[in-house]
Amino acid sequence: MATIKDVARLAEVSTATVSRVLNGNGYVHLETKERVAKAIQQLNYRPNDVARSLYKGRSKMIALFVPDIMNPFFPELARAVEDMAKQHEYTFVLCNTDDDPEKEIAYIEALKQKSLDGIVVVSSTMSGAYMKDFDLPVIALDRILHKDLSSVTVNNKEGALQAVEYLKEIGCKRIAHIAGPEHVSNAKQRLNGYLDAVKQEDWFKYSYVEQGEYHFEEAKQATQRLLEKHPEIDGLFVANDLMGVGALKAAEALGIRVPEDLSIIAFDGITLGETTTPTLTTMAQPIYKIGARAAEMLIHQIEQIEQEKQDEEFKVTLVERDSTRNRREIHDNN
Known part of the structure; x- marks a missing residue:
């Protein structure tokens, strides 16, 4: 070339x-x-x-686009991208987009003027087709943007399935779900994992699913609606930890004991889940690893003439805490 x-x-x-x-x-x-x-x-x-x-080779600058810097998941992710950038002597720019397409495009156009080398992007709204034709290397992180864009994700569907099976194992008989945004790929995958685990159960109702939009307040309200409508629910799988905290607050407001009356498991593994009362059981993503790997892949694309598409998927891990019934105690009682 x-x-x-x-x-x-x-x-x-x-x-x-x-x-x-x-x-x-x-x-x-x-x-x-x-x-x-x-x-x-x-x-x-x-x-x-x-x-x-x-x-090329002069600006040494990469950016990370995140949709909500108030969600503790994204600062933890950003730290990994920043560390990898520093290791390779790149400057790091963090852009909070609020899932606003106009804001995303404005950031891109401004950074192009600064000779940006590439982008790691987490977005619920950015057009995958637009990013595919963008004149810079792009790595999609946490969710799929386009089939032709390289990505780093986790096994969302399998992790969700494992979460629900865990709730069944500890004795939950009526399991509901607080879902993420319908248009976001990882939220869809987590919803599908939940449905695969419960849709054949004779007790399952589609009204056991409420939207929490990946936000604390929306999840709190959704959980309250769900538990008021269906007091028989004794297990809850929540699509991310921030919403999981909202679910804990909703149960507290309704006088529902966790985990005695309701077991709650979420998804992400952010440190916030260790500080709640009760602490939050979760399907933990290797947050630092996926952030660092996305940055590493981006820098490789920047520095190589040939740019082959790559997709890497990491596994999540069950972390048992106090928001779910203790399996050992259940076994002993039986």
């Missing part, structure tokens, strides 16, 4: 002159313009490739 230096060498000019010709900035003699144009045509060199070659 030709570089701007190749164009300059063939046209017998400086790289700065080639840049001026391409960008229409500054005076360049007509004869020189024609030589540069001929060299570009001969080398089949594209202007947008030139723009990248002008800064």
